Amino acid sequence: MKAIGICGSPREGNTETYIKKVLSQLSQADHDTIYLPLRLLNIAPCEGCYQCVKEGRCVIEDDFQAVFKHMTEADCLVVGSPVYNGSITPKLKALLDRAGFSARWMKNALETSDDNYQWGKMVFSGKLFAPITVARKTGQTFALAQLMLWAQVNDLITVGSNYWTVGTAGTSGSINADEDAEGMSIMSHLAENLNFLMERIG
Numbered sequence: 001m002k003a004i005g006i007c008g009s010p011r012e013g014n015t016e017t018y019i020k021k022v023l024s025q026l027s028q029a030d031h032d033t034i035y036l037p038l039r040l041l042n043i044a045p046c047e048g049c050y051q052c053v054k055e056g057r058c059v060i061e062d063d064f065q066a067v068f069k070h071m072t073e074a075d076c077l078v079v080g081s082p083v084y085n086g087s088i089t090p091k092l093k094a095l096l097d098r099a100g101f102s103a104r105w106m107k108n109a110l111e112t113s114d115d116n117y118q119w120g121k122m123v124f125s126g127k128l129f130a131p132i133t134v135a136r137k138t139g140q141t142f143a144l145a146q147l148m149l150w151a152q153v154n155d156l157i158t159v160g161s162n163y164w165t166v167g168t169a170g171t172s173g174s175i176n177a178d179e180d181a182e183g184m185s186i187m188s189h190l191a192e193n194l195n196f197l198m199e200r201i202g
């Protein structure tokens, strides 16, 4: 099956290390994996134009279109973010805002503008979702909850591990995730859980 890793960090940092740990284990278990660092991509924020409701797609033309295609083709999304002021990063938020509405309106339509919403399946329905957040000191679980809430409203299935799937980093932007033995073992168990489920779904 296919797993993609989406990293919301603007640098090659700790979040990347944790995501790559999960992807490398899934790759060893014979799944196709793709790593998508948002730092290299141009993804504008949602403009609230609601063209997705009419056209079933996001009309802003930038790197979102390629990332969204990968997201729709994947069976499993591993999504990680550093914690910035207690939150996921703006670029990841931009991607998730646009991806969620696109996935919803590709599969749902309003008969008239006065209709109540009656949701059916969405593009992400049934895909596995593995959230990861990283901070120096605190805010990981709040940002993790942001990711889990996005997954829940978009009909994905969130997969956990033997502890919250969060990492810690050192001071002044240290890149030392590989020294976080507990964090790395939590990510390893997350990959085992994802593999367990993908083997049964696939």
Ligand SMILES: Cc1cc2nc3c(=O)[nH]c(=O)nc-3n(C[C@H](O)[C@H](O)[C@H](O)COP(=O)(O)O)c2cc1C
Pocket: 009, 010, 011, 012, 013, 014, 015, 016, 081, 082, 083, 084, 085, 086, 087, 134, 135, 136, 137, 138, 139, 168, 169, 170, 172, 173, 174, 175
């Ligand atoms: C603008 C900014 C805001 C940050 N806010 C927090 C925070 O709220 N809590 C925290 O513990 N660390 C905070 N940090 C530290 C980062 O979360 C930490 O360095 C993390 O490793 C960054 O992920 P990365 O290595 O993948 O880039 C912040 C760092 C930056 C640059």
